[in-house]
Amino acid sequence: MPPKFGTSGLRGLVTELTSRCVGDYVHAFLASCPVGRGLYVGYDLRESSAGLADVVAQAAVDAGVMVTLCGAVPTPALANAALSDGAAAIMVTGSHIPADRNGLKFYTPQGEITKADEVLIQRALGQSCIAASAGAVTRATDVQARYAARYQTAFGQALAGLHIGLYEQSAVGRDALADLLGSLGAKVTPLGRSDVFVPIDTEALSDDLRDQLHFWAQEHDLDAIVSTDADGDRPLLTDEDGAVVPGDILGQITAEALGADTVVTPISSNTGVLLSGQFTRVVRTAIGSPHVIAGMRSSAGAVVGYEANGGFLLGFQAQGPSGALPPLMTRDAALPVIAVLAQIRAIGVKATVAAQPQRFTAADRLQDVDLDSVATFLHQLRHSDNDRAAFLTPLGSTCRSIDETDGVQMTLLDGHIVHLRPSGNAPEMRLYVEASSPEDARNMLMKLMPVLARAFSPQQDR
Numbered sequence: 001m002p003p004k005f006g007t008s009g010l011r012g013l014v015t016e017l018t019s020r021c022v023g024d025y026v027h028a029f030l031a032s033c034p035v036g037r038g039l040y041v042g043y044d045l046r047e048s049s050a051g052l053a054d055v056v057a058q059a060a061v062d063a064g065v066m067v068t069l070c071g072a073v074p075t076p077a078l079a080n081a082a083l084s085d086g087a088a089a090i091m092v093t094g095s096h097i098p099a100d101r102n103g104l105k106f107y108t109p110q111g112e113i114t115k116a117d118e119v120l121i122q123r124a125l126g127q128s129c130i131a132a133s134a135g136a137v138t139r140a141t142d143v144q145a146r147y148a149a150r151y152q153t154a155f156g157q158a159l160a161g162l163h164i165g166l167y168e169q170s171a172v173g174r175d176a177l178a179d180l181l182g183s184l185g186a187k188v189t190p191l192g193r194s195d196v197f198v199p200i201d202t203e204a205l206s207d208d209l210r211d212q213l214h215f216w217a218q219e220h221d222l223d224a225i226v227s228t229d230a231d232g233d234r235p236l237l238t239d240e241d242g243a244v245v246p247g248d249i250l251g252q253i254t255a256e257a258l259g260a261d262t263v264v265t266p267i268s269s270n271t272g273v274l275l276s277g278q279f280t281r282v283v284r285t286a287i288g289s290p291h292v293i294a295g296m297r298s299s300a301g302a303v304v305g306y307e308a309n310g311g312f313l314l315g316f317q318a319q320g321p322s323g324a325l326p327p328l329m330t331r332d333a334a335l336p337v338i339a340v341l342a343q344i345r346a347i348g349v350k351a352t353v354a355a356q357p358q359r360f361t362a363a364d365r366l367q368d369v370d371l372d373s374v375a376t377f378l379h380q381l382r383h384s385d386n387d388r389a390a391f392l393t394p395l396g397s398t399c400r401s402i403d404e405t406d407g408v409q410m411t412l413l414d415g416h417i418v419h420l421r422p423s424g425n426a427p428e429m430r431l432y433v434e435a436s437s438p439e440d441a442r443n444m445l446m447k448l449m450p451v452l453a454r455a456f457s458p459q460q461d462r
Contacts, residue, residue, distance in 0.1 A: 003017060008289075010022075013100060014101060014102050017052060024126065026055075026063075027128075028121045028129075029088075030088075031129045033088065033113065035088040036109035037109075038066030038067060038088070038135075039060045039090060040087050040088070040143075041060075041089070041090050042070040042071065042073045042091050043071075044091075044092065044231045045197065046094060046197045048102050049072075050072070052102060052104075056104065057137060062134060062135075066138070067137045068087070070139075073143045074334075075105060075233045076334065077176075079111070083328070083330075086109050093230060095233070098199045114294065115291075147176075148176065148179070151334060151338050153322065155321060158341075159341050162185070162186045163187045164181055164188050164223060164224055165188075165225035166181065166227065167191050167216075167225055168190055170198045171200070173232040173334075191216050192216075201229070202229055202236050202309045202310055203247065213225055215242070217239075217240060218242065223341075224341060225237070226238075233330065234333055237341075239350040240349055246362075246438075247306070247310025249272065251269065251307070256278050258339065261302045262280060262282075262300075263306070264295035264296045264299060266286060266288070266291065266292065267406055268361070269307065271357075275357040276356065283295045285405070287307070287308075287421065289307065292306075292313060296315045302315075315327055358436050359435075361432060362442050364449050365423065366428060367426070368428075374422045377420075377429075382408055388410065391451055392412065394447035394451060397414045399412060406421050407430075408420050415436070416435045416436075418448065
């Protein structure tokens, strides 16, 4: 399958992300979108990323653009520096997908590219973008420090007295996150560092990893364990027992802690945000940060956005316990981790989560599926009562209503929710469920994933 361009930028197999392919997309981006004061380039720690970053930089130089090389930095740190300086940015990262794949995330000086920008970039593919005079290259070494300063100014010593485990794995911001948490007063114990790339999907953690997190929490007597995905825009946080806190619950707690009055979140986030009564307005969107950003930009006041993966977007100047926190309109992992940890010193993570409306999501995915077959399957669920009933049989409940904002979301008679949609950046079918307890949500996944696998096995065998 050739590289795919969409909600999360460009994604594909490393073998297909050739210099020509990457150069074509960089040129199309530069030809169709504003770049302001130049292009900032960063990358994650997967083996292919540094080389692809060189390809991106050379393509931009050939187009006459001033390039600032930022090295291996988290995506939100790169975006923060570029947006602050009025520049565009490209982050080389495949986020949570395996090491044999990679991708590019694009930013204009106004933030992440929009759905309208995506159309313009696609139209510009193949256009010549070679300038009469080449651009120049400089290096920035303060990108991470500027990002950390946001939180040091706003939160001061808000984490003093906490003992935090940091699951380092291969996340690009692992060392910087340890330094940041320490500067906010926490004692940090490093865990699980890996020199081999580890794809962490914060919405689909393995049982083995969950068991390991529980073991670490007990072994080191931790208040919490934190981590991020490969490029640092999706957080992972556990409670004091090592139980993972769902990303959408992190979002709810963070939004309330920052004093937001409007929340924008995709339909895959749990409905607790609607039940909490803490927010004047809740906007539900299709899945993907461009949709969240569009909803935030059409809203006024103290607006924030978050996704079920935990990535948090701040749309107004908030106030932390020690100072101001400027807006950052891109998914960020540091803010929800720090904001929630700053709330828990008196009662702990577990009690803080328990105070939220008791709605819990779980998610999994079926990989390497044919997307045409996915479209057919979803069409049948939309239009056939019998097909819906057959799929839901293991749950012992039937469908009460359907929402087609993104894929097919079914609300059942017992109040549980089942949501299926194709991935926006990989050949995958995503399954999300919502229930009134984590155990019920996990049981729903365990019952439905085999049904989903059987539905696609004929196509996969052909």
